[in-house]
Each structure stands twice: as structure tokens, then as C-alpha cells.
Amino acid sequence: MDTEGRRRSGNIEDRRGMRPVRTGVGLSIGGVLFLVVLSLLGINPLPFLGVATKAPEVTMEQSSQPYQESAQEAKLRELTEVVLADTEDAWNTLLPQYGVQYTEPTLVLFSGAVQSACGTAESAMGPFYCPLDQKVYIDMSFYNELSQRFGAPGDFAQAYVIAHEIGHHVQNLVGTAEKVRAAQQRMGQAQANELSVRMELQADCYAGVWANNAARTRQLLEAGDVEEGLRAASAIGDDRIQRETQGRVVPDAFTHGSSEQRTRWFRRGLESGKPEACDTFGAQQL
Numbered sequence: 001m002d003t004e005g006r007r008r009s010g011n012i013e014d015r016r017g018m019r020p021v022r023t024g025v026g027l028s029i030g031g032v033l034f035l036v037v038l039s040l041l042g043i044n045p046l047p048f049l050g051v052a053t054k055a056p057e058v059t060m061e062q063s064s065q066p067y068q069e070s071a072q073e074a075k076l077r078e079l080t081e082v083v084l085a086d087t088e089d090a091w092n093t094l095l096p097q098y099g100v101q102y103t104e105p106t107l108v109l110f111s112g113a114v115q116s117a118c119g120t121a122e123s124a125m126g127p128f129y130c131p132l133d134q135k136v137y138i139d140m141s142f143y144n145e146l147s148q149r150f151g152a153p154g155d156f157a158q159a160y161v162i163a164h165e166i167g168h169h170v171q172n173l174v175g176t177a178e179k180v181r182a183a184q185q186r187m188g189q190a191q192a193n194e195l196s197v198r199m200e201l202q203a204d205c206y207a208g209v210w211a212n213n214a215a216r217t218r219q220l221l222e223a224g225d226v227e228e229g230l231r232a233a234s235a236i237g238d239d240r241i242q243r244e245t246q247g248r249v250v251p252d253a254f255t256h257g258s259s260e261q262r263t264r265w266f267r268r269g270l271e272s273g274k275p276e277a278c279d280t281f282g283a284q285q286l
């Protein structure tokens, strides 16, 4: 990508080096006193342990010192800022054409683990979007994984990952996410999974719509970028991920779509540049 001198987004929240802190683990002071009293009375306190302990709760994040990033991490952060800014430019123009105002989401950089309004997440789960706080969460070590474990290196592969999460934000803004969640409550697991696949493929298609807009309007893409994006779309298909992690493919547990499907929908968005081309819910054939 041609990222030199581009606008960088200010909607980045840097929580690297911070850790979610679990509180309430073990005994409260009152609980300890209660158990001591029981022991003094000659009563075995063990059956009461469950009463005296509190369930673990995550309440805040703490950092001992400011995060020191390496030169490589600084480059990745800058790329992330540029790509996020470009998705803002694209969707700020595109969405109002459909009568929806685009509210720019925050992108949270984290390392190891992070607390979101959707719960605490570990890096191993990969990047995600939380509709409750409208934030995208990325541990940039995922980019290494993408390159080394899934064989999809390159800055555009990384951009694709961000654009896919932003696609989920768009789904949230236009109300698709809410509709899907409501429908999923009324159906069985296999059907709910199929709706999740359609959601994911639509986010891939929206990533393609962004790429189209970035290329046409701001000349962000360079030769080879589209191939990088397609490789990433195919690399992180559920069938590939499952094969990597479980050694076999289980179609009913798919929640992101196969490599082939992800590539197809990313391409559809990329070639059309139109969000309405991303109707994965109305499509007979994914």
C-alpha cells in the first residue's frame, strides 16, 4: 500500500502493556472473619468456603509503566492508523448515501488480554469487534500469526483484517447485527451458525467495498495488494483455521465461512464497490 504522508486516525486507544485485573478472587475480609469464627467454634469451615468467596470479577486494567514499542511495532501501529483513517474516509462518504450517518469507531490496541464491554478477551482469539462499546480490538501480534502461521504476509493483508472488523461496525450501525442476534435467539445451533457465517461473509464483502473506495478515490492500493487481501481472506477461512487447530474440518461449527466463500465475497465487494452487492442474507449460494 502507498501509505506515505497519509492521514492517520486519532481514534486509536493504546492499551498495550495493560492487563485486565481480576478482583474478588479469594476471600473478602468479612469472609475470612466468618471462617475464622467458624474454626474457633470448632465447626469445619470448608463447606462454607463457597459462601465466603466471591466470583472473580474483572473491573479495571492496570499498567505498571508506559508501553515501549519496538521499531517494527511502531510501523504496524502507523499502518493501522492510516488504514483506520482510510476506512473513516470511505464509510463517511458511503453510508450517508444509504441514509445512515457513520459514527467512527475506536480501535483499541492491546497486548495479551483486554477487557471490552463484551467481556475479557485473550490475544489467541484474534481481532474482534464489540458492538456494545463500538470498538475494534486488535493485538498486532496477530499480524505475525497471519504472516507466519497462515501464510498471508503484507500490509494489505493486515489492512484487510482491520477493514473486516470495521465491516462489523457498519453492520452494527445499519441494524443488521441486531436483527441477526434477535433471529439467532429463536433458532437452533446449526441455523444460528449459518447466520453467523452470512454475517462474517458480509463483513468480508464490506472490507472489499472499502478496498474499492480506497483504490478508486485515494489511490491507496499498489500492485499486488489485492492478491495479498485475497490470500488473507482465504488464509483465515474457518476451514483453514480449524484444520490448523483441530486437524479436521467440521462444517456445522463454521462461523466465518470457508476460504473459498470468504475470497468470493471479498472480491464481490472489491469489484462492485457497493454495499448492496453484499447481501449475503438474500444470497441462495454463498
Ligand SMILES: [Zn+2]
Pocket: 164, 165, 168, 200, 203
Ligand atoms: Zn468477523
